[in-house]
Amino acid sequence: MARDVELLVTGDEIVRGSVTDTNSGWLAQRLAMRGARVRRVTAVGDVADDIRAALREASQRAELVVCSGGLGPTSDDLTAACAAEVAGVELVRDEGTLRRIEERWARRGKPMPPAVERQAWVPRGAEVLANDEGTAPGFRLSIGRADCFFFAGVPRELEHLVDAHLMPWLAARSTRAIVTRTLRCVGIPESELDAALLKLAEQASVTLGLRAAYPETWASLTYESSDVATARTHLAPVVESAARLIAPRCYTTEDESLAQVVGRLCERARWTLAVAESCTGGLLGGAITAVSGSSKYFLGGALTYANEEKTRAVGVPVDLLARHGAVSEPVARAMAEGVRDRVGASAGLSITGVAGPGGGTVEKPVGTVWIALASPRGTVAELQRFTRTDRESIREASVSAALDLLRRTLLEVGG
Amino acid sequence: MARDVELLVTGDEIVRGSVTDTNSGWLAQRLAMRGARVRRVTAVGDVADDIRAALREASQRAELVVCSGGLGPTSDDLTAACAAEVAGVELVRDEGTLRRIEERWARRGKPMPPAVERQAWVPRGAEVLANDEGTAPGFRLSIGRADCFFFAGVPRELEHLVDAHLMPWLAARSTRAIVTRTLRCVGIPESELDAALLKLAEQASVTLGLRAAYPETWASLTYESSDVATARTHLAPVVESAARLIAPRCYTTEDESLAQVVGRLCERARWTLAVAESCTGGLLGGAITAVSGSSKYFLGGALTYANEEKTRAVGVPVDLLARHGAVSEPVARAMAEGVRDRVGASAGLSITGVAGPGGGTVEKPVGTVWIALASPRGTVAELQRFTRTDRESIREASVSAALDLLRRTLLEVGG
Numbered sequence: 001m002a003r004d005v006e007l008l009v010t011g012d013e014i015v016r017g018s019v020t021d022t023n024s025g026w027l028a029q030r031l032a033m034r035g036a037r038v039r040r041v042t043a044v045g046d047v048a049d050d051i052r053a054a055l056r057e058a059s060q061r062a063e064l065v066v067c068s069g070g071l072g073p074t075s076d077d078l079t080a081a082c083a084a085e086v087a088g089v090e091l092v093r094d095e096g097t098l099r100r101i102e103e104r105w106a107r108r109g110k111p112m113p114p115a116v117e118r119q120a121w122v123p124r125g126a127e128v129l130a131n132d133e134g135t136a137p138g139f140r141l142s143i144g145r146a147d148c149f150f151f152a153g154v155p156r157e158l159e160h161l162v163d164a165h166l167m168p169w170l171a172a173r174s175t176r177a178i179v180t181r182t183l184r185c186v187g188i189p190e191s192e193l194d195a196a197l198l199k200l201a202e203q204a205s206v207t208l209g210l211r212a213a214y215p216e217t218w219a220s221l222t223y224e225s226s227d228v229a230t231a232r233t234h235l236a237p238v239v240e241s242a243a244r245l246i247a248p249r250c251y252t253t254e255d256e257s258l259a260q261v262v263g264r265l266c267e268r269a270r271w272t273l274a275v276a277e278s279c280t281g282g283l284l285g286g287a288i289t290a291v292s293g294s295s296k297y298f299l300g301g302a303l304t305y306a307n308e309e310k311t312r313a314v315g316v317p318v319d320l321l322a323r324h325g326a327v328s329e330p331v332a333r334a335m336a337e338g339v340r341d342r343v344g345a346s347a348g349l350s351i352t353g354v355a356g357p358g359g360g361t362v363e364k365p366v367g368t369v370w371i372a373l374a375s376p377r378g379t380v381a382e383l384q385r386f387t388r389t390d391r392e393s394i395r396e397a398s399v400s401a402a403l404d405l406l407r408r409t410l411l412e413v414g415g
Numbered sequence: 416m417a418r419d420v421e422l423l424v425t426g427d428e429i430v431r432g433s434v435t436d437t438n439s440g441w442l443a444q445r446l447a448m449r450g451a452r453v454r455r456v457t458a459v460g461d462v463a464d465d466i467r468a469a470l471r472e473a474s475q476r477a478e479l480v481v482c483s484g485g486l487g488p489t490s491d492d493l494t495a496a497c498a499a500e501v502a503g504v505e506l507v508r509d510e511g512t513l514r515r516i517e518e519r520w521a522r523r524g525k526p527m528p529p530a531v532e533r534q535a536w537v538p539r540g541a542e543v544l545a546n547d548e549g550t551a552p553g554f555r556l557s558i559g560r561a562d563c564f565f566f567a568g569v570p571r572e573l574e575h576l577v578d579a580h581l582m583p584w585l586a587a588r589s590t591r592a593i594v595t596r597t598l599r600c601v602g603i604p605e606s607e608l609d610a611a612l613l614k615l616a617e618q619a620s621v622t623l624g625l626r627a628a629y630p631e632t633w634a635s636l637t638y639e640s641s642d643v644a645t646a647r648t649h650l651a652p653v654v655e656s657a658a659r660l661i662a663p664r665c666y667t668t669e670d671e672s673l674a675q676v677v678g679r680l681c682e683r684a685r686w687t688l689a690v691a692e693s694c695t696g697g698l699l700g701g702a703i704t705a706v707s708g709s710s711k712y713f714l715g716g717a718l719t720y721a722n723e724e725k726t727r728a729v730g731v732p733v734d735l736l737a738r739h740g741a742v743s744e745p746v747a748r749a750m751a752e753g754v755r756d757r758v759g760a761s762a763g764l765s766i767t768g769v770a771g772p773g774g775g776t777v778e779k780p781v782g783t784v785w786i787a788l789a790s791p792r793g794t795v796a797e798l799q800r801f802t803r804t805d806r807e808s809i810r811e812a813s814v815s816a817a818l819d820l821l822r823r824t825l826l827e828v829g830g
Contacts, residue, residue, distance in 0.1 A: 015453045015454065016444070017439065017443030018444075020437055024458075025429075025433075025434070025435050026432060028431055032431070038430045038431070038432070039465060040458065041430055041458040041459075042456070042458075043456040043457075044454065044455050050454060050455060209428070209433070211428055211433060213434075277700070280701065281701050281703065282690075282698060282701035282702075282718070283697060283701040285700075286695065286697040287697075289697065290807065292770075292772050293773070298721075300717065300718040301717075301718040302718070303715040303718065304715050305700075305713050305715040306713075309715035309758060313717070343724060343728075355707075356707070357707050390571075392705065
């Protein structure tokens with residue numbers, strides 16, 4: 001049985017919407033590895049009544065409660081006091097923590113502000129959990145039947161505290177582990193993924209989850225077992241079979257981006273790369289160079305937004321533009337070949353399309369995009385007609401489709 | 416008095432941590448404009464017991480509950496049924512919605528899958544709220560003393576439904592209005608904004624809020640009054656004075672992006688624009704062309720990632736690169752002038768920097784970026800030394816700094 005967990009997030013900045021809570025998602029994924037499943041996430045502001053109520057309720061429902069935020073030195077950091085009240089104990093000063101904090105300030109060579117001492121006070125009976133990344137320690141406190149962990153809300157500190165204290169604690173107690181592997185795909189709708197993978201998942205007693213991570217679609221395979229290693233071993237062949245079933249649409253079964261996969265394949269094939277972009281205006285180059293080390297294969301490219309630039313920068317003939325229009329197969333091909341030749345790269349990748357909101361026609365409505373790749377394997381072009389018709393979505397999907405065309409071609413090359 | 420609101424988010428993907436909930440933050444900010452303050456956000460999975468419990472509790476605590484997610488056509492979309500149970504009513508088919516859905520599918524020329532009909536079922540007594548961005552309508556339902564709104568979880572649909580239905584509903588009922596105006600700034604730390612604006616805000620009885628919207632900093636001025644018009648009138652002169660105090664760091668007092676402001680100024684000055692990007696690899700062009708209509712002033716540019724491309728595509732002399740290195744003032748200037756001349760634009764904007772994680776030296780550590788602008792007003796270059804040292808942050812900040820250099824120059828041009 002999975003252990004039921006609730007997360008409690010405190011902070012005005014969270015409920016006001018100034019800061020997005022990314023801790024909870026990270027925690028949920030981490031906890032699942034030890035068989036702990038998040039059933040509810042509650043966020044409240046820095047309001048003592050609300051913190052106490054939420055903590056009391058969570059500790060009555062769940063076996064494990066993980067709280068983040070509100071352990072700082074200022075007057076709106078109320079979590080430790082609220083925890084003590086809900087547990088019916090008083091706050092006590094933890095001398096070990098105080099020494100640790102004082103030493104930390106001494107190392108920095110700065111006098112310790114008096115308010116910092118506040119962070120050494122924890123509910124009586126709590127187990128103090130040392131924080132090597134900041135001043136405020138975490139602590140574990142029993143409230144009713146629930147084990148409650150309290151951590152700082154700064155992501156770096158929270159992640160450190162969870163890995164240093166909560167994960168080993170769970171490992172020592174856990175008899176279950178939930179492992180999820182994700183197949184990231186391009187160019188296949190959720191319904192098709194579902195149809196392709198459902199039977200396989202059922203036969204292997206694996207839970208299939210589908211998700212639109214626009215412009216991609218992701219399929220997750222989850223298995224629960226007695227420990228992580230067993231779950232991994234059970235999942236591995238299922239993931240492999242699933243990837244084969246939806247090949248070539250699945251670009252990875254690991255947690256990596258499409259641009260990272262393309263980069264790896266470029267390096268393997270010893271290809272260098274150049275791009276020519278019209279409607280995406282640089283987003284394709286931006287995505288490729290988001291990968292550190294991309295200078296090993298990415299040389300550069302041309303943003304040929306105006307038609308004159310398509311001719312000047314990558315040599316698209318004027319009459320080709322006049323005859324077929326900028327959004328056409330011949331122009332996409334000429335852009336890809338032109339940028340490859342001029343930059344002197346192994347491959348040239350091009351995008352030209354109607355991103356809207358204006359510029360659409362009956363023949364070429366908004367969302368019509370031509371992608372071309374000129375490479376040692378010849379020149380190929382693909383027409384995309386994206387169904388989402390807002391500018392941002394079309395541009396994102398175009399980048400994704402272009403990278404995927406390159407990926408599929410590189411797979412054929414091998415290495 | 417502000418109206419207390421609770422948000423309820425449903426979806427396995429949220430509590431599992433596969434998807435980050437960004438709807439809640441957007442909603443909180445939106446609701447504040449109508450005097451509604453979010454006190455608690457609860458997220459539960461696609462589990463009927465959990466949805467019912469969370470909805471029941473929220474409706475007992477808050478006057479207004481906004482639920483998102485779980486209104487789709489599949490079997491794990493449980494929200495409408497749970498809402499009906501909690502309200503003690505049955506589900507009924509809304510014929511108007513069914514027709515609307517059928518028409519939507521007919522327009523696409525596709526047969527409607529039978530499961531889609533599910534989305535036309537709403538709790539009896541609910542007011543159906545038309546969704547122009549998707550299939551699932553929203554609805555409003557009274558549960559106890561609380562008004563509960565239910566919306567699809569897809570951000571685009573949620574935002575449409577909130578603006579089309581919830582905001583006008585709130586406006587009609589609200590006796591208080593909280594109006595916030597935001598000054599968006601580039602190149603000024605929060606502490607300086609605070610020092611510059613605090614006295615002004617206090618004198619005008621306006622609440623000052625500061626926020627790092629990296630790479631920008633935003634200062635919000637908030638005023639609560641009996642209605643939106645009164646609050647707006649009170650705020651207008653305060654916003655103007657504040658903008659003057661921090662000019663030229665504030666690029667807008669409206670809800671528009673830096674690229675939009677730059678585009679407007681380009682059009683006013685009748686300038687055309689070209690870019691040459693090294694470490695940003697296309698993100699600058701991508702940001703400029705995110706603005707629809709940018710083809711009126713953006714011609715194109717060069718992604719000169721490799722040094723050879725800096726020479727070939729925009730004519731940076733080889734010996735300049737050898738003497739000063741790619742990340743240097745002379746190279747940034749040569750890139751800006753080269754791309755302007757070759758593209759034949761009024762202005763050329765360039766970026767060359769060390770985005771890391773590798774490539775930093777003692778003299779030019781990671782985060783060192785040169786920006787240059789070659790324009791009818793001559794060529795200027797600015798050195799940036801960004802303190803955040805992760806690749807993504809450096810690249811984003813570089814784009815922002817480049818656009819802002821162009822903006823400040825265009826302001827001098829007038830029009």
